[in-house]
Amino acid sequence: MIEAAAQGPWRIAAIFVTACVVGICSGLFGVGGGVLLVPLLVLLLGFNQHTAQGTSLIALVPPTGLLAFLAYYHAHQVNVKVGLLIIPGVILGGVVGGKLAERMSPWRMRIVFAILLFSLGAWQVASAWTK
Amino acid sequence: MHILVILLLGLAAGILVGLMGIGGGTIVVPALVYLLGMTQHMAQGTSLFMQLLPIGLGALWVYWKAGEVDLRAGIVCAFGMLIGGYAGGSIAVGIPARRLQALFGLFLMMSAALLWRQAGERESGKDAND
Numbered sequence: 001m002i003e004a005a006a007q008g009p010w011r012i013a014a015i016f017v018t019a020c021v022v023g024i025c026s027g028l029f030g031v032g033g034g035v036l037l038v039p040l041l042v043l044l045l046g047f048n049q050h051t052a053q054g055t056s057l058i059a060l061v062p063p064t065g066l067l068a069f070l071a072y073y074h075a076h077q078v079n080v081k082v083g084l085l086i087i088p089g090v091i092l093g094g095v096v097g098g099k100l101a102e103r104m105s106p107w108r109m110r111i112v113f114a115i116l117l118f119s120l121g122a123w124q125v126a127s128a129w130t131k
Numbered sequence: 132m133h134i135l136v137i138l139l140l141g142l143a144a145g146i147l148v149g150l151m152g153i154g155g156g157t158i159v160v161p162a163l164v165y166l167l168g169m170t171q172h173m174a175q176g177t178s179l180f181m182q183l184l185p186i187g188l189g190a191l192w193v194y195w196k197a198g199e200v201d202l203r204a205g206i207v208c209a210f211g212m213l214i215g216g217y218a219g220g221s222i223a224v225g226i227p228a229r230r231l232q233a234l235f236g237l238f239l240m241m242s243a244a245l246l247w248r249q250a251g252e253r254e255s256g257k258d259a260n261d
Binding site for chain 1: 134138139141142144145148149150151155156157158159161164167169170173176180181186187190191193194199202203204206207208209210211212213215216217218219220221222223224230234235236237238240241243244246247248249
């Protein structure tokens with residue numbers, strides 16, 4: 001652990017600045033931000049993996065995307081019905097995934113997920129390009 | 132059929148939420164675009180709407196019991212993300228859909244690279260404390 005690198009108020013300030021950057025990406029891309037927050041907490045702030053994930057989850061309990069959501073809502077870019085239908089599955093799946101994560105140390109799976117994300121990203125770029 | 136696809140999508144996203152401690156938007160946004168044919172803006176807005184509720188609560192409970200939560204850091208992160216989110220959302224609605232989709236793709240690729248690096252560090256035993 002490299003948490004000795006920054007202590008006290010500096011550490012909090014570093015966390016806050018990191019979170020602001022994550023928030024900008026979150027609003028820009030409609031994601032929760034955890035996908036960015038977790039690696040940054042580990043790589044920049046020396047959190048261990050499980051604590052980074054737990055801390056990211058607690059940061060996502062309050063509606064941190066509220067202001068970003070309102071920006072989309074005013075632009076009429078929200079489908080409420082589909083959003084509501086996704087929620088029950090996510091809550092249920094979250095418990096299952098959390099239990100799985102406690103059981104295993106999912107490093108190989110993390111690499112699989114990274115490949116999946118990268119492919120999705122490449123697909124998005126390619127289809128925007130050819131449209 | 133349509134509804135079943137959405138429900139299953141939620142379940143798949145939820146498992147990722149618990150497994151990785153992320154919000155699930157990274158999967159939900161492309162899925163809404165490709166499976167349901169939504170526009171990029173609509174998919175992102177709907178994803179943000181879904182995340183207004185504490186959908187990670189179930190997963191958080193599991194981490195909390197295991198003592199793997201830094202409460203103070205989490206609260207600081209929540210404030211930072213609230214403020215940053217407003218800036219990001221305001222920028223996004225003014226960007227043409229095609230460009231936003233390409234930017235989203237680049238964002239996913241960058242996130243993937245970060246995840247990869249993180250996993251690589253762990254794999255090589257650099258971060259022994261876990």
